[in-house]
Amino acid sequence: MLQPQAIALQGPEFSPLVMGYWRLMEWGMSPQERVAFIEHHLNLGITTVDHADIYGDYQCEAAFGEALKLAPGLRDRLQIVTKCGIATRARPENRIGHYITDKAHILQSAENSLRHFHTDRLDLLLIHRPDPLMAADDVADAFMALHQAGKVLHFGVSNFTPAQFSLLQSRLPFSLVTNQLEISPVQQSALLDGSLDQCQQLRIRPMAWSCLGGGRLFNDPHFQPLRDELEAVRQETGATSLDQVVYAWILMLPSRPLPIIGSGKAARVSEVAGSLELTLTRQQWFRIRKAALGFDVP
Numbered sequence: 001m002l003q004p005q006a007i008a009l010q011g012p013e014f015s016p017l018v019m020g021y022w023r024l025m026e027w028g029m030s031p032q033e034r035v036a037f038i039e040h041h042l043n044l045g046i047t048t049v050d051h052a053d054i055y056g057d058y059q060c061e062a063a064f065g066e067a068l069k070l071a072p073g074l075r076d077r078l079q080i081v082t083k084c085g086i087a088t089r090a091r092p093e094n095r096i097g098h099y100i101t102d103k104a105h106i107l108q109s110a111e112n113s114l115r116h117f118h119t120d121r122l123d124l125l126l127i128h129r130p131d132p133l134m135a136a137d138d139v140a141d142a143f144m145a146l147h148q149a150g151k152v153l154h155f156g157v158s159n160f161t162p163a164q165f166s167l168l169q170s171r172l173p174f175s176l177v178t179n180q181l182e183i184s185p186v187q188q189s190a191l192l193d194g195s196l197d198q199c200q201q202l203r204i205r206p207m208a209w210s211c212l213g214g215g216r217l218f219n220d221p222h223f224q225p226l227r228d229e230l231e232a233v234r235q236e237t238g239a240t241s242l243d244q245v246v247y248a249w250i251l252m253l254p255s256r257p258l259p260i261i262g263s264g265k266a267a268r269v270s271e272v273a274g275s276l277e278l279t280l281t282r283q284q285w286f287r288i289r290k291a292a293l294g295f296d297v298p
């Protein structure tokens, strides 16, 4: 059973693996099946869930909330993370997809999320993507209002550069607790562009999205050399799947990311939990990095 861990000095305690609900509407689960799926990962100790207002064309939060309403005891066993700051064409009034980080939108989106989840508080609210029109003072005003009202307990960002992170942080009286970033063998930019260094420096833990490249790692012919290397490491370590090796690779990063699981299959979710037991050697780690990049690394 996984144990909760602090993700920042003044931050919340989250499970070391997070369940991501971006693809919930694709899973075709009935409300009762959603309850069973949530109970399944809670029983493994995966208590933190990741959402966004826009997921499933703005439907995922409410579908998840339907399950919470069916089994009201679940809410207090979960930490709910959600995001705002993107407007998609799934809403007819948005004639173009765009970013939106003004105060009124953030406040409204948070209220919508609270209503969808049938809860009085969000554990963590993130700005989903950097917005070229983001006025840091405006975002900070919104965050402080939500914090003072007790509606959102912690705040963070996603896909922010270190400079964008520092700008927003400079306007806040409390610490941002995470930067949610794409991290996987097939997307390694954050490893050396300063993003993870900043997390380490500030002692905040990143959340890692699309750890399996959104599934591409398994089905893209381009990644066959990577799969071959993962299989070799799997055999050397006794891991039970390639997924486990990938998650162990991410968990070795010294910024201590919290991987977000994207699978809607209970058996695969259980499998991922086993990756916390797995340790790779430095050479195994670099073999995977090299196989994914396709060239030798200094």
Ligand SMILES: NC(=O)c1ccc[n+]([C@@H]2O[C@H](COP(=O)([O-])OP(=O)(O)OC[C@H]3O[C@@H](n4cnc5c(N)ncnc54)[C@H](OP(=O)(O)O)[C@@H]3O)[C@@H](O)[C@H]2O)c1
Binding pocket: 019, 020, 021, 022, 023, 050, 051, 128, 158, 159, 180, 181, 208, 209, 210, 211, 212, 213, 214, 215, 216, 218, 243, 260, 261, 262, 263, 264, 265, 268
């Ligand atoms: N902040 C952001 O900008 C951002 C962006 C994207 C995602 N996210 C978050 O990150 C979470 C995870 O992202 P993701 O869904 O892209 O994660 P992922 O784990 O990289 O990809 C999940 C996909 O891989 C498939 N998969 C898993 N194991 C597999 C295997 N062994 N063989 C073949 N296919 C396999 C899954 O299919 P099955 O369901 O069939 O297992 C699913 O379609 C999301 O739910 C969301 O919460 C955040």
